Amino acid sequence: MADKAQIQEAIEVQGEEVLKLKSEKASKEQIDEEVSKLLQLKAQIGEDDGKHQFVLKTAKGTRDYNPKQMAIREKVFNTILGCFKRHGAETIDTPVFELKETLTGKYGEDSKLIYDLKDQGGELLSLRYDLTVPFARYLAMNKITNIKRYHIAKVYRRDNPAMTRGRYREFYQCDFDIAGQYDAMIPDAECLKIVYEILSELDIGDFRIKVNDRRILDGMFAVCDAVEGSEGERMVSEKGLSEEVADQIGEYVSLQGGMELAERLLQDQKMSQSKQACAGLTDIKLLFSYLQLFQVTDKVVFDLSLARGLDYYTGIIYEGFLTQTGIAAEAQNSSGAEESVSVGSVAGGGRYDGLVGMFDPKGRKVPCVGAEVMYKKNPKLLSQLQYCEDSGIPLVAILGEQELKDGVVKLRAADISRADLIAEIKRKTSEA
Amino acid sequence: MADKAQIQEAIEVQGEEVLKLKSEKASKEQIDEEVSKLLQLKAQIGEDDGKHQFVLKTAKGTRDYNPKQMAIREKVFNTILGCFKRHGAETIDTPVFELKETLTGKYGEDSKLIYDLKDQGGELLSLRYDLTVPFARYLAMNKITNIKRYHIAKVYRRDNPAMTRGRYREFYQCDFDIAGQYDAMIPDAECLKIVYEILSELDIGDFRIKVNDRRILDGMFAVCDAVEGSEGERMVSEKGLSEEVADQIGEYVSLQGGMELAERLLQDQKMSQSKQACAGLTDIKLLFSYLQLFQVTDKVVFDLSLARGLDYYTGIIYEGFLTQTGIAAEAQNSSGAEESVSVGSVAGGGRYDGLVGMFDPKGRKVPCVGAEVMYKKNPKLLSQLQYCEDSGIPLVAILGEQELKDGVVKLRAADISRADLIAEIKRKTSEA
Structure with missing residues (x-):
């Protein structure tokens, strides 16, 4: 059996030959013949061939994204x-x-x-x-x-x-x-x-x-x-x-x-x-x-x-x-x-x-506090306000039954007319 | 030497004792004395202790982001x-x-x-x-x-x-x-x-x-x-x-x-x-x-x-x-x-x-083609237009010396007045 490096070199030479014929637009028969020789050389070197060549692939089960x-x-x-x-x-x-x-x-x-x-x-x-x-x-x-x-x-x-x-x-x-x-x-x-x-x-x-x-x-x-x-x-x-x-x-x-x-x-x-x-x-x-x-x-x-x-x-x-x-x-x-x-x-x-x-070393369960959306079946207004207080939310608009009847929006504690709502919010937020 | 599990248990008990004293706001002397006992117990079990407790940390050199x-x-x-x-x-x-x-x-x-x-x-x-x-x-x-x-x-x-x-x-x-x-x-x-x-x-x-x-x-x-x-x-x-x-x-x-x-x-x-x-x-x-x-x-x-x-x-x-x-x-x-x-x-x-x-098995260098911004010292207009053609860019506005003199913008081939530019682009793009 010929030396692996020699076969490798022959494969290189033969590969170039095939490329040359293709670039010269040689006949299909002529190209096929040379390709066949190339494949025979590759068969000689066997499966080990891959170890000498660089394997161009991603790891199994992974892929690139273009x-x-x-x-x-x-x-x-x-x-x-x-x-x-x-x-x-x-x-x-x-x-x-x-x-x-x-x-x-x-x-x-x-x-x-x-x-x-x-x-x-x-x-x-x-x-x-x-x-x-x-x-x-x-x-x-x-x-x-x-x-x-x-x-x-x-x-x-x-x-x-x-x-x-x-x-x-x-x-x-x-x-x-x-x-x-x-x-x-x-x-x-x-x-x-x-x-x-x-x-x-x-x-x-x-x-x-x-x-x-x-x-x-x-x-x-x-x-x-x-x-x-x-x-x-x-x-x-x-x-x-x-x-x-x-x-x-x-x-x-x-x-x-x-x-x-x-x-x-x-x-x-x-x-x-x-x-x-x-x-x-x-x-x-x-x-x-x-x-x-x-x-x-x-x-x-x-x-x-x-x-x-x-x-x-x-x-x-x-x-x-x-x-x-x-x-x-x-x-x-x-x-x-x-x-x-x-x-x-x-x-x-x-x-x-x-x-x-x-x-947790003692297996302690996580205790309870409020959250951004209140996970309460019947949220009490007070606890909502307390939550805002705790979270530093400066303004709460309240529009309940009474407010609807009176035609106002309750902004935290102070009642104001609906028309004034935007101006009041702007004033309050610029204060903050 | 006492059984490891026994010491572990003693550490637990002693730890609870320390916590209890702390919660009762006992005197510093009293707490220190119990902490000292706790440390002695921990010393007995040696460094292996860590293996029984869960180590709550990220891998060395890494961190979480809050x-x-x-x-x-x-x-x-x-x-x-x-x-x-x-x-x-x-x-x-x-x-x-x-x-x-x-x-x-x-x-x-x-x-x-x-x-x-x-x-x-x-x-x-x-x-x-x-x-x-x-x-x-x-x-x-x-x-x-x-x-x-x-x-x-x-x-x-x-x-x-x-x-x-x-x-x-x-x-x-x-x-x-x-x-x-x-x-x-x-x-x-x-x-x-x-x-x-x-x-x-x-x-x-x-x-x-x-x-x-x-x-x-x-x-x-x-x-x-x-x-x-x-x-x-x-x-x-x-x-x-x-x-x-x-x-x-x-x-x-x-x-x-x-x-x-x-x-x-x-x-x-x-x-x-x-x-x-x-x-x-x-x-x-x-x-x-x-x-x-x-x-x-x-x-x-x-x-x-x-x-x-x-x-x-x-x-x-x-x-x-x-x-x-x-x-x-x-x-x-x-x-x-x-x-x-x-x-x-x-x-x-x-x-x-x-x-x-x-x-690359043959070490081939990467050949050259155009790009989205043209990397040319002196970009020739023709190659720019060719690039747009190739890339499917439908419209090119050209504002050169001659166009400035004439007060027009050249839109691909057809000259139009500057005032009509927006309307023409809209028309062209709605066609596309």
Whole structure:
């Protein structure tokens, strides 16, 4: 066998010959003959050839974005950003890698998909798998108990995704999360409203948002005798179940509906035996009452088949799906965001009340304070004013029943005529 | 020695005791006594303690950004973005990690600062060290020979930076690069103009932009007999130099000036012996003639002491410095961007004509075609029109000497009165 370097050189020479013939517009036959010789030489050097040549590619599961693709991304992100800002969120940023132990024990089975950095002497680091765990770490580290934040950034998963379906090992998540103690289901409803708004605005085809609750899933498995009580175990492979149990579960997970389905299941002889399931169903009922007020129930469906993989969810879970297949959409939005798990799924999230506590040495839950939009079922005027006081908002316009009757707008304490409103605001703000 | 878990428990109990005393506002003496016991317990368990507690921190050399810091970042980036777009650049994105071999041999000494990913079965990957090498890989891979692109993204260096000076292991670079064959020094001058514009707009204090040329450095070392001809070696430690040589080099690198300094050095008996140095000096002269036209020479200085660390520079190099110390600025802009190397340095770059060729199996240089702003010393009207034709630009307003005399604006071929210009453009664009 000839020396590799010699063959390499022969390949070079032969390659030049082919190019020369092409530039001289030689006959197809003549070119083909020389190309054939070139291929024979390449075959001689075998597959090792690639190691001598530079491999011009991006890492597996990643891609470049050219200017046109970037323009589309910018448009999509601007839509999402606009929605997040409209809902009063601030943004933070966290490093692309975390201490390995920060990510440990947060993702269950999916942990094997985490990219670790090489130990080069120093800390053990991993690339972030999502933006939620770093967010929880940020909250615990800075002792922040209340924030509405968005974060648009890349996350990393050593998955084997179907790239033709728009899934990659490096991809963006657009997260919107509300941390803090609120009246039940109000921030949850806002998150669903945001998914609804974004998927509508992006104009990527019709969609549905499926909603379920982890406690309903857990309760369902428990009452069907599918789980021996261990709370951590949620997913049970069907082969381990008796036919009767499997049938019962199959019946439940085929159910879809809205508030009325939650009501019905609360009366269900079996399901109602589980305190967990009842708590979840009660929340779903409440959630749908807010979703009705937000006028989004045309696209949101309570679906008992919805499960989400990540360990950290504790309550409501949801996922936005495109109903038409074949549309690649990269938008992702969530409270507790996570990658979609099936084709057409473009948004997802849920409630994760335990995660921040996992970062606190004493497992302390986050206490409650006001927020920019008041998450109160019946906001008392006084607490709204107190909130403005606390937040340094200098002016509050009040237009209640009495004010409407009197034809005035109440500006904080002083009543003024509607006509004077603008001038008064200008005066007040120039004072400030 | 007591069991570790027992000590851990004792630490917990003792910690609670201290907290209790503090909450009861006990005497300082009493609290100090209990704290002392706590410390003794912690000493017993030794340094291993940290492994049982959760370490709440970000990775070394990285940090979070809170909403206020993000607002500042957004403002800075918008200024930079605005400038890049004004200069007609498009944006691309590349993955945060590359095949390790893509980065190999591009950074010289600095290669040891590259973060490698752990071998988890698959490709060997590294986090990008800058945006320039991935850009060159992108150009070679997509056979792009001409592009003006910007890229604002994070890069990673296992450095031991002084974080108090605003330097981190994860930091943003804002790159602006012009690829393609142009008349000498015109894209180089535009890059310097961009640095000038951005540093002025950011309003972060007075600044200077130092300019040098790698060929002048190489030539200087050669004519001073400091290097035995090996082209790769640029930096020579002074201990290896004779006193005479060191003095001569010391004299050269103390020089600062503008076009007149380049002219003077071209006449310099010693320096003029080096073809390389002369080529560099001629380019510096030409560069300053463009910088005069751009009206930026008040801040740009030709400085023979400027050297830049990265291997891939081949010609002009430059760096923007804040003249006041203690100001932390994150702005980075460059053609061939690189991290700053001294305090106050906030921008840098240079010409790297060989880098794309390193990714091409045959080392082909990128050929030349037109661009959005014409990089021609004396742009011929015809080629401008041809460019518009090629680019699908429907309208060209021409206002030359003859047109001024006649009081008209030439709109492509048809002359129209100035007053009709707007209406005509509207008519033409509504046709399109």
